[in-house]
Amino acid sequence: MLQIKNLHASVDGIEILKGINLEIKAGEVHAIMGPNGSGKSTLSKVVAGHPAYEVTQGEILFEGTDIAELDADERARMGIFLAFQYPVEIPGVSNSMLMRQAYNAIRREHGEEELDPLEFDDYVHKKLDLVEMDPKFLDRSVNDGFSGGEKKRNEILQMAVLNPKLALLDETDSGLDIDALRIVSNGINQIKSSDKGVMLVTHYQRILNYITPDYVHVLKAGRIVKSGGKELALELESQGYEEVEEIR
Amino acid sequence: MSLTTAPETTFDLDTLSSGEVPVLNLSSIDAVKQAAAQELASLPFPTTRDEEWRFTNIKPIARSSFKKARSAASDGLTYDTATVPEAADSTLVFVNGLFNESLSRVQGLPEGVIVTNLKDAAIRYSNLVEISFNQANNFEHDYFALLNTAQFEDGSFIYIPKETKLDKTIHLVYLTEGTENSAAFPRNLILADRHSEFTVVEEYIGSDEHAYLTTSFTEILLGEESHMSHVRLQKDGLKAYHVNRIVSKLQRGADLQSYTVSLGAEIFRNDVRAIMDGEGSHATLDGLVLVNGKQLSDTHSIMDHRVANCTSHQLHKTIVDGKATSVFNGKIFVRKDAQKTDAFQENHNLQLSRDGMVYTKPQLEIFADDVKCSHGATVGQMDLEQEFYLKSRGLTDAATKEILTYGFATEVIESLPVESIKEDLKKAVETYTRRGVQNN
Numbered sequence: 001m002l003q004i005k006n007l008h009a010s011v012d013g014i015e016i017l018k019g020i021n022l023e024i025k026a027g028e029v030h031a032i033m034g035p036n037g038s039g040k041s042t043l044s045k046v047v048a049g050h051p052a053y054e055v056t057q058g059e060i061l062f063e064g065t066d067i068a069e070l071d072a073d074e075r076a077r078m079g080i081f082l083a084f085q086y087p088v089e090i091p092g093v094s095n096s097m098l099m100r101q102a103y104n105a106i107r108r109e110h111g112e113e114e115l116d117p118l119e120f121d122d123y124v125h126k127k128l129d130l131v132e133m134d135p136k137f138l139d140r141s142v143n144d145g146f147s148g149g150e151k152k153r154n155e156i157l158q159m160a161v162l163n164p165k166l167a168l169l170d171e172t173d174s175g176l177d178i179d180a181l182r183i184v185s186n187g188i189n190q191i192k193s194s195d196k197g198v199m200l201v202t203h204y205q206r207i208l209n210y211i212t213p214d215y216v217h218v219l220k221a222g223r224i225v226k227s228g229g230k231e232l233a234l235e236l237e238s239q240g241y242e243e244v245e246e247i248r
Numbered sequence: 249m250s251l252t253t254a255p256e257t258t259f260d261l262d263t264l265s266s267g268e269v270p271v272l273n274l275s276s277i278d279a280v281k282q283a284a285a286q287e288l289a290s291l292p293f294p295t296t297r298d299e300e301w302r303f304t305n306i307k308p309i310a311r312s313s314f315k316k317a318r319s320a321a322s323d324g325l326t327y328d329t330a331t332v333p334e335a336a337d338s339t340l341v342f343v344n345g346l347f348n349e350s351l352s353r354v355q356g357l358p359e360g361v362i363v364t365n366l367k368d369a370a371i372r373y374s375n376l377v378e379i380s381f382n383q384a385n386n387f388e389h390d391y392f393a394l395l396n397t398a399q400f401e402d403g404s405f406i407y408i409p410k411e412t413k414l415d416k417t418i419h420l421v422y423l424t425e426g427t428e429n430s431a432a433f434p435r436n437l438i439l440a441d442r443h444s445e446f447t448v449v450e451e452y453i454g455s456d457e458h459a460y461l462t463t464s465f466t467e468i469l470l471g472e473e474s475h476m477s478h479v480r481l482q483k484d485g486l487k488a489y490h491v492n493r494i495v496s497k498l499q500r501g502a503d504l505q506s507y508t509v510s511l512g513a514e515i516f517r518n519d520v521r522a523i524m525d526g527e528g529s530h531a532t533l534d535g536l537v538l539v540n541g542k543q544l545s546d547t548h549s550i551m552d553h554r555v556a557n558c559t560s561h562q563l564h565k566t567i568v569d570g571k572a573t574s575v576f577n578g579k580i581f582v583r584k585d586a587q588k589t590d591a592f593q594e595n596h597n598l599q600l601s602r603d604g605m606v607y608t609k610p611q612l613e614i615f616a617d618d619v620k621c622s623h624g625a626t627v628g629q630m631d632l633e634q635e636f637y638l639k640s641r642g643l644t645d646a647a648t649k650e651i652l653t654y655g656f657a658t659e660v661i662e663s664l665p666v667e668s669i670k671e672d673l674k675k676a677v678e679t680y681t682r683r684g685v686q687n688n
Contacts (some may be wrong), residue, residue, distance in 0.1 A: 049638050051632070076642035088637035092662070094656030101651065102641035109642075141655070160639065 001026050001063060001197040002047070002166055007145070008057035009046045012082040015056070016042045018222035024166070031208060031233060032201045034219035035241040040201045041085055044168040047199070048082035049075045062166065076102075077109040079165035083155040083172050085201075090142040095154065097162050099124060106162060127160040131187040136215050149180035156187040166197045173207035185210030205237040218244050253304045257421035259293045259395075263313040264431060270401045274370040277381050279331060287389070294391050301302035303575045304546040309489045314431035314461045316345030316399075317424075327421055330581045334667050335449065336417035338363060342422045345432025345462075347402050356416060362407035363418055366437060369405035376407055380439050383498035384467045386523065388553075392491040398463040402451045403465075406448065410441035410471070418665050424454035424462065424488070436466040440474040442499075447477040447665050452487040454512070466494040470502035472526065477505045478666040479550045483676070484512035486541065492515045498558075500526030507664055508535045510545055511676055521550040524558035524586075535564040535687035536660040538680045539572035539604075551593070553586035553619075562593040563581050565660050567653055568604035576608045579622075580623070584615040593623040598630070600649065653681040 002024040009017040016039045024030050032039050046053045047060060060068045067075050090098070096117075103123075104114040115123060121138075128135060131153040133241035143151050152172055159167055169188065173181055188211055192198055200211060208216075210232065215223045216232040218241070226232065226244050236244065261267075269285045271278045293310050294301045296530040329339045329351075335358025340363060341348045345364035354363050362373060370377050387393035399615045404420045419469075422434055438448060454460060462484065470476055484490050490513040496504050510516055522531035537545045566574040574597060597606045610623040630652050638648040657677045664670050 051635055071645075072636060072639040073642055073644055073648070076640055082640050084637065084640075088631075088633050090634055090637070090652070090655050092658030093651055098638070098641065098651065101647060102638075102643055105642040105644065105647065175651065 002060070002199070003061040004047070005061070006058040006126070007046070007055065007060060009042065009053050011042070011053050016053075016222055017046065020222075020224060022217065022224065023174070024197040024199060026165075026197055028214045029198040029200060029211060031213035031216045032199060032219055032231065033216060033236060035204070036203070038219040039222040040203075040219050041170050044082055044170040044199065047168055048072055048080060060175065062176075073105075076162075077106050080168065081159050081162055081164035081166070082119050082168045083152075083159055085168060085171040087143045087151040087155050089144045091144045093142050094139050095142050096121070096124060096138040099158060102130050102158070103161055124161055127157060130160050130190050131157045132183050133157055148175040149177065152176060152180065152184055152189070156184055156191075160187065160191050163191075167191070167199070169198065169200045171201055171203060173202055173204065181207060184211065186242060205233045208233045220244065249330075253281055254387070259310050259311040261288070261357070263315055265316070265399060269398050272367060272370045272428075273442045274374055274377060276378050277370065280324070280382055281398050283530065288394045288398055291389065291391055291394065300548065303573070304515070304544060306489075306515060306517070308515065309461065309491075312419040312429050312459060312461075312561040314429050317346070317427055317430040317432065327351045327423060329419070331672075332416040332419050332449065332666065334666050334668060338416045339419040339421060340365065341435055342402065342404075342420075344424055344430055345401060345422070345434050346564065352621065355422050355639050358412070358414070360409040360412060361665045362405065364405055366405045366435060367401070368401040369437075370391050373405070373407065376439060377405065377437065380437060380469050381468070384469055384495045384523065386495060386521065387493055387519070388460060390493070390519075392463050393465060393493050393539070394518075396433050396435055396493065399463070400465070403435035403437070405436075406438045408440045408444040408446050408474070411443045412441075412446075413444070414446040417449055420448065422450070422451045422452045422462070424460050424484070427460075428458045429460065430458070431463070434462070434464045436464070438466065438468045438476075440470050440476055442472040442474060444471065445475040449479045449481065449666060449669060451481040451483065452490065456485040456487060458485065459487040459489070459587045460485070462488065462490045462492075464490070464492045466492075468494070468496035468504070470496060470498045470504060470529075472499045473501040474499075475503045478507070479664055479666060479669060480506070480508040481669070481673075482508070482510040482512055482516060482518075484516070486512060486514060486543070488513045489515045493519045495521040495523065496531065497523045497525050498529035498531060500528055502526060502529045504529070504531045505665065506533050507660065508547070509534070509673060510537045510661070511680065512543070514543055516543070516545045517548075518546065519548045521552065522560065523552045523554060524560065525554050527555050527557045530534065530559045530561075532561040534562065534660055534663060536657055537564075537566040537574055538677065539567070539574055540569040540680065540683060541572060542570070543572040544575075545573070548577045550579045551591060552579070553582045553589045555585055556587045556589070558586065559590040562594065563660065564595045565602060565656065566595070566597045567656060568597065568607065570598040571601070571603040573605040574607070576625075577611065578609070579611040579613065580621060582612075582614040582616050582619050582621065587617060588618040589621070591621045593617070595625040597625075597627040597655075598653065599627060600630070600653065650678070650681040654678065
C-alpha cells in the first residue's frame with residue numbers, strides 16, 4: 001500500500017528526514033516511535049503532503065503511484081488521512097459542513113453520487129458512536145473551543161467518516177487522559193481492517209496497550225534505526241531511546 | 249515658467265437639481281434643507297487631498313452627471329415581502345429614493361408604532377418629525393450629509409412608543425431600478441421612546457447593469473433604556489456609487505446593536521457614528537465588507553463617548569479579492585467626562601489576492617483618565633495551517649478558499665438578529681467566494 005524509499009525531506013532548507021525506508025501493507029499497523037525531534041511527525045506530514053516540507057530525494061509510493069509531487073488534497077482523495085497532532089481550529093465553519101464537503105469531494109473523485117445534507121446527516125450520526133461524541137459537536141465550529149481530548153476524538157470521527165485506505169495518526173495519544181485514550185483507541189480499532197494500513201506515530205508505548213502494532217520502528221535523527229515486532233515497544237519503554245543501537 | 253493646475257473636481261449639482269431644493273412642506277425642515285443647499289454650493293467636492301478621503305478616490309462620482317429618477321413606478325419591478333418572513337407585513341419599499349406604496353406592507357404593526365415614509369410623517373406627525381429631525385446629525389461641513397439633507401425627497405420614518413416591544417422586524421427596502429446615472433437620496437429618521445425594543449433592517453438593492461448614485465442618511469434617536477437591533481445591507485449593483493451616513497444618539501441606558509454588511513457597489517463610502525450621550529449606554533457597530541474586482545469600500549466610524557459608564561464594541565471584518573480596495577478608519581473619542589468608558593475595537597482583513605489593497609487605521613482620542621480601550625487590526629492571507637488541514641481532508645484549493653472565506657465572514661453574520669437575513673447572507677458569501685475563486 002505505502003512504500004517509502006530512501007526518503008529525504010527538508011523544511012526551510014534543513015534536512016529532517018535522511019533516508020527513510022518503510023513499507024506498510026494493507027491490514028498492517030506500524031508504530032513509529034522515537035525521541036522528540038527525531039522526525040516522526042515530519043514523516044507523517046511529508047506523506048500527507050504538507051507544503052512546507054520539500055522532498056529532496058527518494059520516493060513515496062501509494063498503491064504504486066509516486067505521490068511525492070501531489071498536493072495534499074489529491075493524496076487525501078486517493079485515500080490518505082492524517083490525524084493531526086494539533087488539530088487546527090476553524091472558526092465559523094461547522095464540523096458537519098467540513099466533513100460533508102470532504103466526504104463528497106472524495107465521492108466525486110471516485111465517480112460516486114454526492115450525499116445531500118440529510119443523507120450525510122444519517123451517515124455521520126452512525127459514526128458518532130465510534131468515538132462516543134455528542135451530536136452537538138457536528139454543529140460546532142471545527143475544533144473551535146474543543147478540549148484537547150475532544151479535538152483528538154474529532155480527528156478520529158473525521159477519519160471514520162472519510163474512510164481512508166491509509167491512516168497516519170500523528171501522536172493521537174498525546175495529551176489524552178486514560179478515558180479519552182481508551183475511547184480514541186477503540187475508535188481506531190473499529191475502523192482498522194484488513195484492507196487498511198495504519199501508521200501510528202507515538203512517543204509513548206501506552207497507546208500500544210490498546211492498539212497492537214504489527215511492527216515497531218524507531219526513528220532517530222531522521223532515520224529508522226531499529227525495527228521489530230510489538231515487543232520492541234516494551235523494550236523501549238524500559239530502556240529509553242538512548243539505548244537503541246544503530247542498526248546501520 | 250508656467251504652472252498648470254488640474255481643474256477642480258466638481259459635482260454636477262445643476263444637472264441633478266437645476267438649482268432646486270425639494271421641499272417637505274414643513275417649514276423648519278425646509279429651512280434646514282435650504283441652508284444645506286447654500287453651504288453645499290460653496291463647498292468643494294472631496295478629493296484624496298482631504299485627510300478623510302485619502303485612500304478613497306471618488307472622482308468617478310464627480311465625472312458622471314446624475315439625474316434624479318423622477319418616478320417611483322415599479323414597472324416590472326417586484327419585491328416580495330415574504331423574502332424576509334420576519335417582516336412580511338412590516339416592510340416599506342422605496343424605488344429610486346421615492347416611496348412605493350403598492351409594494352409596501354405595513355398593516356401588521358401594533359397600535360402606536362409608526363412606520364411610514366418621511367413625507368407622509370411630515371404631514372401626519374409633524375411634531376414628532378420636527379423635534380427629532382437633524383437632532384443626531386453631527387456631520388458638519390460634510391459634503392454628502394449636506395447633499396442628502398438638501399436633496400432628499402423622502403425616506404423612512406419610524407417611531408416606537410415607550411415600553412413597546414416589537415417582535416416583528418421592520419424592513420426598509422431601497423430598490424434602484426435601471427436608468428443610467430440616476431440618483432437617489434433616501435433620508436431616514438428613527439425615533440425610539442424609552443424602554444422600547446425593536447429591530448430594523450435597511451436593505452439597498454440594485455442591478456449590475458447601470459451606474460447610479462445613492463446618497464443615504466439615517467438618523468437614529470434612542471430614548472432611555474431603549475434597545476435597537478439594526479442591520480444595514482448594502483447589495484447595490486456593481487457599477488453603483490453609494491455614500492452613506494448614519495448617526496445614532498443614545499440616551500441613558502440605551503442599547504444599539506448595529507451591523508453593516510456590504511457586498512455591492514463599485515465605490516462605497518460608509519460613515520457610521522454612535523454618540524453615547526447618556527450614562528450606561530452601549531453601542532455595537534459591527535461590520536462585514538466583501539469586495540472583489542475593482543470595488544472600493546471605505547468605512548469611517550466614530551464612537552463618541554461623551555458621558556461616563558458607557559461601552560462600545562466594534563468588530564469590522566473585510567475580505568478583499570481581485571483588485572479591490574478596503575479602507576477602515578475607526579475613531580474612538582473618549583471625552584473628558586466619559587470616565588469608566590469601556591471601548592473595544594477590532595478590524596480584521598482577509599486578503600485573498602495579491603492585487604487587493606487594505607488600509608486600516610484605528611484612531612483613539614482619549615481625554616478621560618479612567619478608561620479601558622482596546623483596539624487591534626490584522627491584515628492577512630489565509631492561514632497556511634488551516635489551509636493544509638482542509639486540503640488534507642480532500643478539499644480542493646478552490647473549496648478550501650471558499651470554506652475559509654465563509655468561516656471568516658460567518659463570525660459577523662452569526663451575530664445578526666434576523667434568521668432569514670442570516671441565511672440569505674450565508675448564501676451571498678458563498679456566491680462571493682465562488683466568484684472570487686473563478687476569477688483567480
